[in-house]
Amino acid sequence: MMRLLIFLLGCMMVSCDSKKMDTSQESKDREWSFWDSMKHPKNNLPSVAKIELGERLFYDPALSSDYSTSCASCHEPSIAFADSVPFSIGAKGRRAQRNSPSIVNVGYMPHFMAEGGVKNLELQVIAPIENELEMDFTVIEACKRLNDLPAYREAFRLVWQDSATPFTLTRSIAAYERTIVGGTSPYDSFLKGDEKALTSSAENGMDLFFSDRLGCVGCHSGVLLTNFEIENNGLDSIYEDKGKYRLTLSKEDQGKFKVPSLRNVALTAPYMHDGRFETMAEVIHHYESGGAPHPNKSVKLKQFELNESERADLISFLESLTDAEISY
Amino acid sequence: MNRLAAILLSLLIAGCGEGVPPFELVEQDPKMVLDFGLYNSNTKIEVGDSFIDAEGNNLTLRTFKFYISDVALIAADGTEEILTEVELVELDRFNTNYDSEFEFIIPENDYEQIRFSVGLPADLNATDPTTVSNTDPLSTLSGMYWDWGSMFVFILAEANIDTNDDQSIDGIIGFHTGEDLQYRPRQTYPMTFSIAAFEKDSLQVRIDWDALFSKGSDTPIDLSLIPYFHENQDEESVEMTRQFTDNFINAISVSDRK
Numbered sequence: 001m002m003r004l005l006i007f008l009l010g011c012m013m014v015s016c017d018s019k020k021m022d023t024s025q026e027s028k029d030r031e032w033s034f035w036d037s038m039k040h041p042k043n044n045l046p047s048v049a050k051i052e053l054g055e056r057l058f059y060d061p062a063l064s065s066d067y068s069t070s071c072a073s074c075h076e077p078s079i080a081f082a083d084s085v086p087f088s089i090g091a092k093g094r095r096a097q098r099n100s101p102s103i104v105n106v107g108y109m110p111h112f113m114a115e116g117g118v119k120n121l122e123l124q125v126i127a128p129i130e131n132e133l134e135m136d137f138t139v140i141e142a143c144k145r146l147n148d149l150p151a152y153r154e155a156f157r158l159v160w161q162d163s164a165t166p167f168t169l170t171r172s173i174a175a176y177e178r179t180i181v182g183g184t185s186p187y188d189s190f191l192k193g194d195e196k197a198l199t200s201s202a203e204n205g206m207d208l209f210f211s212d213r214l215g216c217v218g219c220h221s222g223v224l225l226t227n228f229e230i231e232n233n234g235l236d237s238i239y240e241d242k243g244k245y246r247l248t249l250s251k252e253d254q255g256k257f258k259v260p261s262l263r264n265v266a267l268t269a270p271y272m273h274d275g276r277f278e279t280m281a282e283v284i285h286h287y288e289s290g291g292a293p294h295p296n297k298s299v300k301l302k303q304f305e306l307n308e309s310e311r312a313d314l315i316s317f318l319e320s321l322t323d324a325e326i327s328y
Numbered sequence: 329m330n331r332l333a334a335i336l337l338s339l340l341i342a343g344c345g346e347g348v349p350p351f352e353l354v355e356q357d358p359k360m361v362l363d364f365g366l367y368n369s370n371t372k373i374e375v376g377d378s379f380i381d382a383e384g385n386n387l388t389l390r391t392f393k394f395y396i397s398d399v400a401l402i403a404a405d406g407t408e409e410i411l412t413e414v415e416l417v418e419l420d421r422f423n424t425n426y427d428s429e430f431e432f433i434i435p436e437n438d439y440e441q442i443r444f445s446v447g448l449p450a451d452l453n454a455t456d457p458t459t460v461s462n463t464d465p466l467s468t469l470s471g472m473y474w475d476w477g478s479m480f481v482f483i484l485a486e487a488n489i490d491t492n493d494d495q496s497i498d499g500i501i502g503f504h505t506g507e508d509l510q511y512r513p514r515q516t517y518p519m520t521f522s523i524a525a526f527e528k529d530s531l532q533v534r535i536d537w538d539a540l541f542s543k544g545s546d547t548p549i550d551l552s553l554i555p556y557f558h559e560n561q562d563e564e565s566v567e568m569t570r571q572f573t574d575n576f577i578n579a580i581s582v583s584d585r586k
Binding site: 113115117118119122123126127130131138139140165166167169170242245246247248249251 | 456458473478479
């Protein structure tokens with residue numbers, strides 16, 4: 001019942017002691033309404049059969065040109081639907097351009113891809129299928145392949161009263177992806193009132209995380225610990241991958257990438273859009289440094305210094321964001 | 329003359345005696361074919377063709393396709409005849425999905441201009457390609473969908489290049505334009521095109537390769553320079569695609585094939 005506190009922590013964006021947080025019924029209702037408020041497009045309302053079809057497609061390498069790569073190849077359920085390498089290996093052994101993000105809670109995201117240029121989950125499905133470095137296929141060819149298989153023909157007919165088409169394929173997979181939801185971490189338990197859910201180290205780390213001194217919550221706020229913005233987090237002075245610039249062609253967007261959710265972050269190494277950091281300790285070290293100088297660097301980034309104990313505490317807190325169970 | 333012949337033919341049929349149903353003459357609107365072609369000097373080139381450009385580069389065209397939208401003929405009296413909202417022009421004789429010739433039925437008139445936009449306006453550029461038929465210009469079949477940004481490439485031109493004539497490919501030159509910066513709305517091209525009922529005639533839209541890159545271009549692009557590939561990955565490439573788009577507009581000329 002106290003999941004609301006996650007929401008409040010982010011929204012307040014202030015340093016606070018979790019034990020003093022607002023527990024009013026109104027706030028609880030707001031929190032619950034968040035988890036219940038996943039929006040489904042009118043033309044893609046969920047059904048059991050549709051979700052099952054989407055799940056089957058998600059794990060099927062037949063959606064790649066050489067039958068080598070499925071969605072799950074780069075979004076492995078055992079590691080919060082992320083990958084464990086900087087760049088996933090796709091069809092024909094090719095290396096993807098960016099690090100695969102976790103897609104747990106993806107149904108709550110307002111935009112997709114590192115630039116944030118894809119506005120709905122259905123359209124996002126096209127991107128890996130048609131990317132020559134990932135699944136190296138076309139949605140239309142994938143549909144032809146599926147329609148040659150009686151089992152898929154029947155499944156699409158049952159769900160859609162239609163064959164596999166770019167529309168039905170993308171909607172089915174998106175419907176499944178919306179079922180991949182967490183919210184079962186020790187941190188969630190703690191916020192629900194289980195004061196023993198967090199270790200004392202993790203509690204200390206939580207205080208640090210939400211402190212003005214570190215300012216993590218400036219970007220990693222809200223229930224999902226992301227503000228959903230596209231930010232420059234000071235990784236480089238010169239970016240090979242220009243990030244959001246590719247989308248807007250605006251200099252002000254160079255080096256800006258989507259702020260990821262920190263839920264399950266302990267499972268999703270390596271980190272950053274190019275997987276440059278292998279451990280959370282390296283990430284923390286980067287933020288302690290204040291980041292590389294760049295005209296677009298977020299003003300929220302500031303130098304700070306932690307002692308070894310504090311670093312360990314912060315990592316403990318981040319580890320407490322790991323879901324005990326991810327439903328899918 | 330065509331109209332007269334048709335009338336005489338219909339009268340002849342009408343006079344063929346009993347058993348022949350009466351023939352009702354219906355005046356047929358004229359047809360116009362809009363025929364796009366890419367030319368190196370005076371030679372038409374399509375995908376797969378090899379040629380030497382004015383700078384001496386050995387080139388083999390790999391892909392050449394682009395969107396036109398808001399296409400209309402403008403008559404001498406100022407009236408506009410809308411031809412189509414959007415088409416994908418693909419100069420590839422081996423690709424049967426899309427074409428470089430488009431046929432329209434138009435009213436007889438004396439036309440003085442053709443107008444079209446190169447690229448897509450924002451509303452069309454935001455089309456969900458999964459909601460259109462596979463043969464629609466805005467389907468993913470077009471190969472023009474930038475899935476990472478939910479938008480379309482406007483011009484996609486690629487060629488293999490051999491700059492030193494050693495029979496080996498030095499690289500692939502590529503220009504992929506897109507986004508509002510590269511959209512060129514309502515370009516008008518003068519021509520003289522008169523057409524009457526029963527007639528079928530072609531308007532030739534010619535794109536001059538040399539004007540795209542070198543001779544005849546106000547802003548030449550040296551194809552021997554690297555990097556060859558220009559999309560929107562960095563400022564230099566963006567500037568190059570902008571220049572290419574401007575050259576593209578100026579490389580077009582339109583004439584009546586008669």
